[in-house]
Amino acid sequence: MDLFAKVIVDVPTMQTNQPYDYYIPTAYQDQIVPGMRVEVPFGKGSRKVQGFVVNIVDQPAFEGELKKITDVMDLYPVLNEELLQLGKEMADKTFSFQITCYQTMLPAALKSTYEKKIRLIDEIPEDHFFDLFKGKNEISWQEAEDRGVLPKMAELKKKEAVETVYIVKDKVNKKKIRKIEPRLSFEQLEEEKAGLRKTAKKQKQLLDVLQQLSLSKKRSSTEALKKDYAIQSASVREAEKKGWLRIVEEEVYRDPFEHIDFERTKPLPLTSAQQKAFEAIHHAVNEQRDDVFLLKGVTGSGKTEIYLQTIAAVLEKKQTALMLVPEIALTPQMVKSFKGRFGDEVAVLHSGLSVGEKYDEWRKIEREEAKVVVGARSSIFAPVKNIGVIIIDEEHESSYKQSENPRYHARDAAIWRGKYHSCPVILGSATPSLESRARAQKKVYQLLELPERVNKKALPLVKVVDMRQEMKEGNRSSFSIPLQDGIRDRIKKGEQIVLLLNRRGYSSFVMCRDCGFVLPCPNCDISLTLHMDTRTMKCHYCGHEEAIPHQCPVCHSPKIRYYGTGTQKVQEELEAVFPDARVIRMDVDTTRKKGAHEKLLTAFGNQEADILLGTQMIAKGLDFPNITLVGVLNADTALGLPDFRSSEKTFQLLTQVSGRAGRADLIGEVVVQTFNPEHYAVQFAQKHDYDHFYQMEMNVRHQGNYPPYYFTVSITASHEEERIAARKMQEIIHFLLPHLQKDTIVLGPTPKAIARVNKKYYYQILIKYKYEPMLKPMLHQLLNQSQKEISKGLQIAIDSEPMDFI
């Protein structure tokens, strides 16, 4: 029977975002399974592209003539039924292409690279042969183009002396070995045996092996033949010529045997609160319920131990576990705690691995050698089977949402997979996102709380320093007097200090240095952003624009200026104030090199420095007992951002760094420097009071019609010419507005903060809605209609539930 494959091709456009039918050559019929990658000819020139087989049918839907699959790229499917389905739904939900989703779900090594070559197929004059082909019989298209010989090649093509060939390659070289398989049936082999001379012992032996293989339907490696029967490759080649067997190359797994012995740890006794939370989750695991738990517990309350014991319970049931942590929290310590408990059953996927290493780790999971997967965002697509629990630690982290296409949220994918496998999902955080906390309120998620630290230790004392006051008293440095005193004190005692510089919102808004006033938009209750290109203050939501103020409208101080400082500058300042202090700086500049991050942290852990100065990246996974003082140099830069999540982000950051101080037997102290000491995010963080912050922030979101009260979608249009982007945005609004519900709010269009990025102008709208069943189909329609313009350099990005608006 003829079989046909439905293939998603690697051509990321809206028009080609659908399966194409291909004829499966008989030779591949037993081989091809949905989820495998294949090479197919596509388009007029039948250039070869990579494709994913999504289905196999015995009747093609396409009426025209079908092309054939030209090669099978995998031995086993790289995507299973589950992931094929998830990818398809994700494409629909995130307004992206199926091919992009499938590629995102796989290690980069499996994305194909393409090569175009010109090959000689007929005799050409000798001089041409040398100056065009350099005496070879094929050259790359790129080389021909670079040497300017394409026109000549076109001539030869017309004469059918050359052809263009396309080569599809994997990014990494898979290790392959040569294997033999019989080409004749058992009986035919028997006949061959009868025809042999009596002295041809080796050949008889080979035929015996082939007969065995014929019965077992297996292959044997040429290496094994040599080893077990002393059959040399020459005999094999001979046999191949006689047509007894064929030689095939088969991929073998690389051996990633790196047995680093981790010190094994044992489960710790649980506190009663931990026990209660653990039991609730354990029940769901046992009963295979797809419940979503929100595990809320302050730093040090023992969330990790609950994860570990839940995973242990899942492994006991012969199931697997998937755990996501933010990329920056994927530290050696973190890995150690998992490998320490579960040993080699743990696979870790992180950005520090090379493409090949990531692929090997992925293979290890795929062939079910690893039962526990720990990794960042994209690990949610790890090919684990029979999942028993999915854990997302630090669930509030915005890095779980991918900021490029497909703009998926790992949390959504986790819940999807939880449903598919009928297993619980645990969202853990000390400061849950408002969305998740609100869902717990509505009993969509089950709230589990760990109110106390395991060691019953009090949370560190948080001192809020009013920087306006410091300014008034003539202190113009980045360090307030209380912070300076604290630093001096710790250095004297030989204790360590962490200083955090909040880079968020660096230099993009103006604030009064005397009273902390930040210029708000008269229409939107959100601060205005400084646009240096136009020298104006702009509102990102409504487009309101005004001049940059020269004095504070409230206190009339002339010290109103843009706010923000770099780590390097702070380091210099620090060294001037404390010439004897040893400082380690950690920011993008000092951690760019691979492994630098860990090296710096290890050095700090070994007490080679007194002060660790850094940006956001030091807020996480930093667990040194000797740190007794944490200073936040500028707590409120995020507060000045025109983002409705800025209070939430500030609260989360402050709470997070507070957790870094004094975790051992030393009492910790936190000094928070701010120009907004009375801001509720700062106030509630000082008191470690999430619940009241949550209530307050919910009110604010309710007032401003923001999530979780509204759903949001942002649409961005960009083009090299500003008016084209702006006009398209207008067009989009005109297209959408008539069909939207009365209570739906459309903000914009407004130009983006950095209006021109990569020579492109950006315009954006934000749609806030409660119920818009037609919005998704309309946005899909919009993308379809805009195809022509998109091919002319216009870009349209649709982001459902965007994380930021800057």
Added chain:
DNA sequence: AGCACGCCGACT
């Protein structure tokens, strides 16, 4: 994306 088909300007 990339290739071919198709309809208007400066050339042998």
Added chain:
DNA sequence: GTCGGCGTGCTC
């Protein structure tokens, strides 16, 4: 008259 510009539309 033709060669070739790149606008338009399709790819199983």
